[in-house]
Amino acid sequence: MGNKFSLTGLGDVKKKAESLQDSMKEVTDPGILILSRVSFFLVLVCILFLIPFHFNDSVSLTWFFLSEAIAFALIPVLAKQGFIRTAKMLLTAYIDIGIVILSSVFGSDAMIQAFFIPAMGLSILLFDAKNIQLRNLSIFLSVASYFILDYIIFDQIYFSEDGFSVIRWSVLTGAFVTTWLIFNTFSDFKEAAELKTTELLESEKELNKELNINQQRLENNIKELEEARVALEHSTKAKSEFLATMSHEIRTPMNAIMGMTHLLQKDDPREDQKEALSILDFSGKTLLTLIDDVLDFSKIEAGRLEVESIEFDLKKLIGTIIESFKIMAKNKGLELKSTIDKETQTFLIGDPARLTQILNNLISNALKFTEKGEVELSVRQTDNWEKKVRIEFSVSDTGIGIPKERTKTIFESFTQASGSTKRLYGGTGLGLTISKQLTQLQGGELWLDSEEGQGSTFYVALEFGKGEGKDLKAVETVSELGNISILKGRHILLAEDNLVNQKVMRRFLERWQVEMTIVENGKQAVEALKKSSFDLVLMDLQMPEMDGYEATNKIRALSDPSRREVPIVALTAAALQEVKEKVFASGMNDFVTKPFNPVELQQKLADLIK
Numbered sequence: 052m053g054n055k056f057s058l059t060g061l062g063d064v065k066k067k068a069e070s071l072q073d074s075m076k077e078v079t080d081p082g083i084l085i086l087s088r089v090s091f092f093l094v095l096v097c098i099l100f101l102i103p104f105h106f107n108d109s110v111s112l113t114w115f116f117l118s119e120a121i122a123f124a125l126i127p128v129l130a131k132q133g134f135i136r137t138a139k140m141l142l143t144a145y146i147d148i149g150i151v152i153l154s155s156v157f158g159s160d161a162m163i164q165a166f167f168i169p170a171m172g173l174s175i176l177l178f179d180a181k182n183i184q185l186r187n188l189s190i191f192l193s194v195a196s197y198f199i200l201d202y203i204i205f206d207q208i209y210f211s212e213d214g215f216s217v218i219r220w221s222v223l224t225g226a227f228v229t230t231w232l233i234f235n236t237f238s239d240f241k242e243a244a245e246l247k248t249t250e251l252l253e254s255e256k257e258l259n260k261e262l263n264i265n266q267q268r269l270e271n272n273i274k275e276l277e278e279a280r281v282a283l284e285h286s287t288k289a290k291s292e293f294l295a296t297m298s299h300e301i302r303t304p305m306n307a308i309m310g311m312t313h314l315l316q317k318d319d320p321r322e323d324q325k326e327a328l329s330i331l332d333f334s335g336k337t338l339l340t341l342i343d344d345v346l347d348f349s350k351i352e353a354g355r356l357e358v359e360s361i362e363f364d365l366k367k368l369i370g371t372i373i374e375s376f377k378i379m380a381k382n383k384g385l386e387l388k389s390t391i392d393k394e395t396q397t398f399l400i401g402d403p404a405r406l407t408q409i410l411n412n413l414i415s416n417a418l419k420f421t422e423k424g425e426v427e428l429s430v431r432q433t434d435n436w437e438k439k440v441r442i443e444f445s446v447s448d449t450g451i452g453i454p455k456e457r458t459k460t461i462f463e464s465f466t467q468a469s470g471s472t473k474r475l476y477g478g479t480g481l482g483l484t485i486s487k488q489l490t491q492l493q494g495g496e497l498w499l500d501s502e503e504g505q506g507s508t509f510y511v512a513l514e515f516g517k518g519e520g521k522d523l524k525a526v527e528t529v530s531e532l533g534n535i536s537i538l539k540g541r542h543i544l545l546a547e548d549n550l551v552n553q554k555v556m557r558r559f560l561e562r563w564q565v566e567m568t569i570v571e572n573g574k575q576a577v578e579a580l581k582k583s584s585f586d587l588v589l590m591d592l593q594m595p596e597m598d599g600y601e602a603t604n605k606i607r608a609l610s611d612p613s614r615r616e617v618p619i620v621a622l623t624a625a626a627l628q629e630v631k632e633k634v635f636a637s638g639m640n641d642f643v644t645k646p647f648n649p650v651e652l653q654q655k656l657a658d659l660i661k
Contacts, residue, residue, distance in 0.1 A: 086138060091127075093145075094120050094123045097117070101113060126138045126145075136185060140188075143189040313332070314555075339646065347489075359401075361402070362519075363400075364398060364520065372410055376414055379418055388428075389430070391431075395431060396432060396440045398518035399518055408486075409444075409511055410428065410511075412485065417446050421450030422450065423449070424448070430442060438517055439514050439517065443512045444511040448508075490511055495514065538656055539563070545570070546588065546599065563653065563656075568583070572595050573602025573603075574602070576588065576590065577605045581614070584613060586617075587620065588619045588620070590639065592630070603619055618659035
């Protein structure tokens with residue numbers, strides 16, 4: 052395999068440093084090592100001769116060897132204290148002095164001085180090229196010691212008188228030359244080693260310099276990455292705030308558009324008005340879906356989308372979804388139907404809002420890309436455990452289908468089956484992406500089976516907890532009795548600063564025969580509650596002077612229990628989870644998101660007032 056790429060170069064520097072260390076080990080300066088080992092050897096030699104001479108009562112030689120042993124033992128200590136050159140010079144001197152003294156005492160009889168000869172020969176290695184004068188002095192002392200040794204040994208050999216002088220000086224000269232050559236050979240070897248060491252040290256300096264440069268580069272990269280991360284966080288936060296603000300600002304007028312459209316549809320419009328109102332209603336819902344898709348996509352990207360776990364009725368949820376698309380299917384001349392397998396668990400624990408969002412996207416796409424035929428939503432239970440079930444939803448159509456080569460990319464952001472699809476049918480291409488991510492967020496799977504020109508079937512498999520349905524049945528019973536009869540004659544306080552939304556809400560509540568009092572901010576809402584009793588408060592969150600949160604806190608602090616405990620429903624155009632959590636934390640009982648669903652609002656009012 053090839054070498055790994057290094058962004059900073061630190062990996063290359065590390066390899067070079069490791070190679071350098073290996074080379075350094077091969078040419079480590081032997082001076083200190085030789086000094087220590089030679090000194091240790093000479094200490095042993097001195098002790099070896101100290102013992103017999105001590106028992107032989109040779110006091111002078113005993114003290115000589117004792118002093119030599121102590122000197123040789125202290126020389127390495129002196130070197131470790133930093134006096135390296137002094138220690139090396141003393142070692143050479145003590146060796147030479149020992150040879151001279153022992154040669155003068157014993158001559159060639161005992162040859163004790165021969166034990167010092169190897170140490171004297173290695174003395175040349177103690178000094179490097181920087182200490183050339185000390186090395187030459189060491190060589191001179193060693194050569195002189197050899198002359199004395201050679202002279203004493205040679206003096207014991209008998210020659211004729213004529214040849215004695217020539218042989219004597221020839222041998223001494225040969226000994227001198229040999230000694231000089233040996234020392235210089237050692238010197239050349241040591242100087243080569245020192246040169247190699249110097250080169251390696253220079254290489255080490257270059258590597259350290261390169262390492263410092265790369266380390267500085269790494270620190271700069273880390274700093275730049277940190278700055279980029281902070282900038283990205285600020286950008287993401289600004290984007291989220293912008294989307295939340297835009298969503299809020301768009302939802303507020305959308306509340307009026309969709310509310311008034313709903314009221315006009317209920318006011319028995321003329322036949323020529325019905326189509327226009329249907330188009331208006333469909334366009335409003337489409338726009339709202341696009342807003343929700345963009346906001347959800349942003350939350351998914353930021354990892355801020357959360358999943359709820361509440362009990363819901365699957366049959367009721369499917370019925371509501373199918374009902375909401377009936378007008379769209381009718382306008383296109385399509386048959387829209389649903390089937391639920393009879394063995395399917397109907398009371399489930401999960402996130403009904405996210406399930407609705409997924410199925411809405413799939414059914415909306417199926418209706419959009421189908422010109423004739425039908426769209427069917429099928430539900431069946433595939434697995435059943437002690438506390439959980441696995442439900443499979445399938446949405447099939449007889450539409451244009453998807454080419455095989457696009458089935459893997461169809462779930463990518465802003466992707467549609469082809470460029471012509473976008474021109475013909477419009478859309479952002481986010482619906483399937485969000486559905487896929489929402490499914491995965493709940494631990495499920497989403498896949499498709501499609502053939503171009505033959506239609507498509509999208510499958511969603513999710514796991515849900517098993518519910519009991521007790522509370523849900525109670526709600527259905529109330530709904531069957533009629534929410535209007537429960538709300539009739541009730542007195543509701545509306546805190547809303549937007550004049551258009553005031554008129555929309557007034558029209559709905561008048562239709563439900565509810566008596567209304569309208570105030571424009573939270574401060575007025577608190578004052579109104581102090582003066583009169585109300586069955587319920589509809590509280591907008593963003594208002595001048597005092598917002599809905601502060602007003603709720605003050606209402607919950609009133610002394611009169613009947614007024615302090617009045618049900619409060621938040622009216623918010625912010626579709627964010629943190630807003631919902633803050634609503635409940637402030638003491639409100641429930642919330643309705645703008646643009647509100649009239650049926651949902653009516654049901655919540657009935658549940659809280661009864």
